[in-house]
Amino acid sequence: MFTGIIKEIGRIEKITRTNSLTKLGISAKSIYNETNISDSISVNGACLTVSDKKNERLCFDAVKSTLDKTNIKRLRIKEFVNLEPALKVGEKLGGHFVLGHVDAESRLKHLSKKSDFRQLEIELLPAFRKYIVENGSVAINGISLTVKKVMPNYFTVDIIPFTYENTNLKYKRTGDWLNIEFDYLLKGKSKV
Secondary structure, three states: OOOOOOOEEEEEEEEOOOOOOEEEEEOEEEEEOOOOOEEEEEOOOEEEEEEEEEOEEEEEEEEEEHHHOOOHHHHOOOOOOEEEEEEOOOOOOOOOOOOOOOOOOEEEEEEEEEEEEEEEEEOOOOHHHHHHOOOEEEEEEEEEEEEEEEEEOEEEEOHHHHHOOOHOOOOOOOOOOOEEEEOOHHHHHHHO
């Protein structure tokens, strides 16, 4: 379980793809020393297990079911990813409960700079409309954010300067794919 508060922007250093597995090597200087093999780390919002570590690089394996739902399959060498270690008992919960189970990829429809912040318009697929509400929580590439506006085919989130500068959102452009995890409280409620 995570909080959606990103601890580091890592960089993809190595990618090895086979028919059923993608192996990632990600530089992670800030969280490297506190991370052990078998730890869970949120990589762009997807919960992955550390399979190896060396030379300030964390290694992960992603299987087909993870690749099918996430932008992990689209990653390239030198691309930046958001990293967050799993929540430890007793730590502050600054965002919202994020499970690391990405629901879908959605495209960034528009990124606009307002006076002191940025606003993202993100594609909203019809199948997920019931999981999102204004002022509710959503995780975008693992970042805990508040939904501002919900329209028939997109929703918006506002990004404060600190979040913009300390996550990989500063590298994103219109048309890029983002990992979306809807609030699990709404997902549970919609099944009742």
